[in-house]
Amino acid sequence: MERLLRSALARVVRRGSLTVVFASGKKVIFGDGSGEPLAMRFTSPAWEKQVALDPELKFGEAYMEGGLVVDRGDIAQILALLMSQVGLQVPSPPAKLLMKLRFLFRRLAQFNPRDRSQKNVAHHYDLDGRLYSLFLDADRQYSCAYFERPGQTLDDAQLAKKRHIAAKLLFNRPDLATLDIGCGWGGMALYLAENAGARVTGVTLSQEQLGVAKCRAEERHLADRAEFRLQDYRDVPGPFDRIVSVGMFEHVGVGHYDEYFTKIASLLKDDGVALIHSIGRSEGPGITNPWIAKYIFPGGYIPALSEVLPAIERAGLYVADVEILRLHYAETLKAWRERFLAHREEVERIYDERFVRMFEFYLASSEMAFRHQGMEIFQVQLAKREGVVPMTRAYIAEAEAGLKAAEKRNRPGLRLAGE
CATH class of the missing domain: 3.40.50.150 (Vaccinia Virus protein VP39)
Structure with a gap:
């Protein structure tokens, strides 16, 4: 699952400099090296798996629960780097499927009597x-x-x-x-x-x-x-x-x-x-x-x-x-x-x-x-x-x-x- 997450981050982070330390201890730098260097790490393989499969939900949960720790910069800078990338518009296949399902059932989620x-x-x-x-x-x-x-x-x-x-x-x-x-x-x-x-x-x-x-x-x-x-x-x-x-x-x-x-x-x-x-x-x-x-x-x-x-x-x-x-x-x-x-x-x-x-x-x-x-x-x-x-x-x-x-x-x- 680490490989899937690394692939997703490589696809997304085209600009900037983001160092990610995976639970295995492996350190990978994503981006073109421009801008302020930022760094974050995952504390367990379980969180890596969850974020790789459903980043829209699990990235925030990982930060809340301590499964994702920001070591350089802050979470606002990390999010600015990720959300400003053009590549973010091309989600991984599992994430793309979840997005389609959520759109299909959105009226049920917004049913507000x-x-x-x-x-x-x-x-x-x-x-x-x-x-x-x-x-x-x-x-x-x-x-x-x-x-x-x-x-x-x-x-x-x-x-x-x-x-x-x-x-x-x-x-x-x-x-x-x-x-x-x-x-x-x-x-x-x-x-x-x-x-x-x-x-x-x-x-x-x-x-x-x-x-x-x-x-x-x-x-x-x-x-x-x-x-x-x-x-x-x-x-x-x-x-x-x-x-x-x-x-x-x-x-x-x-x-x-x-x-x-x-x-x-x-x-x-x-x-x-x-x-x-x-x-x-x-x-x-x-x-x-x-x-x-x-x-x-x-x-x-x-x-x-x-x-x-x-x-x-x-x-x-x-x-x-x-x-x-x-x-x-x-x-x-x-x-x-x-x-x-x-x-x-x-x-x-x-x-x-x-x-x-x-x-x-x-x-x-x-x-x-x-x-x-x-x-x-x-x-x-x-x-x-x-x-x-x-x-x-x-x-x-x-x-x-x-x-x-x-x-x-x-x-x-x-x-x-x-x-």
Whole structure:
């Protein structure tokens, strides 16, 4: 089996310099010698066999369980080297067969009725709340930030994301009834209530997130404008002037797209606007990485626009605008990974060393997927009829300027201790 793994690595690693020490003690250098030298080793023949037969799943498991150890560089650099290679597009015969089988059964893996959806959400979002406070921004935005300029801080980029989305939602009058599908810890809903004058209903399937969102609304005296519920979007009554969903669509599942957009169409008023912000794949329909599906986001799937747009059309909705955000999520994930690793000892005290390696692998592999493998963010703006959204995009910058002014007015002033 060592021979099969060596053959696969030789086929994949054409550029760079990767030294691999196999369980037998044999050391092999792969690549053309360019770039920073990296090194890793396998601790047993069993792990070599598993990685050779199913690298998509077992490479991450080997790192989690100590079957793969990085001796030079870190796992992010190893993944960057592997995932940026052209040869990675030619998998070994066993891996190719597994990919075909997983694609064949992908709808079953993404079947997300109400009870299963709640269990899948709890798997990731109901983790110990201290974990997320260690690597997210102050507002706990757990989705792609919007970097307006190089060197912008994560907190400023997440604020810019909320502002950019709010601008596209056209809050042209106060008290617009707004639905936030998958509201997380409430950051977007509270932003819209505070700075856009909206009356927001946020729904989530996470008990942990619901509790935090409600507390934050009370603390900021916004409970009368921002209501949070533990509720499936399919059970929400309408109608609404505005609907927003940020980072939730990836959990819907390809078999539920018609159901999702039909529900949005039924909830949206005739002159309403909706904005869907989701991770997307640029290379057409695919499958969820099996390691991600098993350990991080069960039931999740990153769609191609070619899978999404037909469902929008069938629901009778107009696509008013589509924007693709390139590399913004790579920079977001890099910032999360650096913050996470800066607190790895604290995370280990909350969980254990295996969890630390699992979460590090998740952040690193996700970052490299956005840098090297065609992952992106799409923001799709929807309406029920023509003429609701202005003919040009000039309104976005104008609305962002108005929202910036509102942010300054609503930002609490600094006070000295004791005041």
